[in-house]
Amino acid sequence: EPEVTQTPSHQVTQMGQEVILRCVPISNHLYFYWYRQILGQKVEFLVSFYNNEISEKSEIFDDQFSVERPDGSNFTLKIRSTKLEDSAMYFCASSIPVSTYYTFGSGTRLTVV
C-alpha cells in the first residue's frame, strides 16, 4: 500500500536554528498538507498546498514557516528560526482530487532545546 514518507523521524535542534522537515507524498496525489501535534494535544492544521502554491494556511503558519515542493516529489516544511514552542510532532498528509481520504505520514518529532 502506498505510503507518505517523512524524514527524519526525530530531529533535535537548538532554538533559533532553521529546520527543514521532509515529506514524500504518494506519487499520484496532488494535495499536500502539514499538521502539527504538540505532545498530548490535538492535531492542528498548518497549511495546504496545491498546484505549487499555498491554498490555505492557519494562524499558526506565520512568517517563520514556509513550504516548498522543490523537485516534484518532495514536499518540505521549513521553520526559519525555531522556538521552544515549535517542539511537536509534525505530520505530512496527501490526497487526490475529490478524494475523501487523506494519507498521513508517520511524523517527524521536532525537539527544540
Added chain:
Amino acid sequence: ELKVEQNPLFLSMQEGKNYTIYCNYSTTSDRLYWYRQDPGKSLESLFVLLSNGAVKQEGRLMASLDTKARLSTLHITAAVHDLSATYFCAVDILVWTVSDGLTFGKGTHLIIQP
C-alpha cells in the same frame, strides 16, 4: 471559525462494556472523519462520513453522523483491550474540490482495562 468538541476527553472502561464518544462541530462541514492514534504513532483512518444519517461499522466500532445536529458518534461494542488508543474526530470544508484542511477535536483518550 470551525470548532470541534469531543467528549469525553478521557475514558476508562472495562472489557466487554459498551460506550459512545461524541463529536460536535460548530458549522456546516462537508466531511466528518474518525481517526485512531496509538502513542507516538501516526493517525489511522477509521471512518469517513459524508451525509446525514450515514452509519459505518468496522468490527466493534460504529460511527454515525447527524448533520442537522452537527453531531457524530463513535460507538464501541464489547470493548477489548486492543481498542485502547486516542480517538480523534475531524471535519473539513471543501472549497470547490479543495479541502481547507482538517479541524480536529481534542481527542478521546480511551483505556480499556481487563
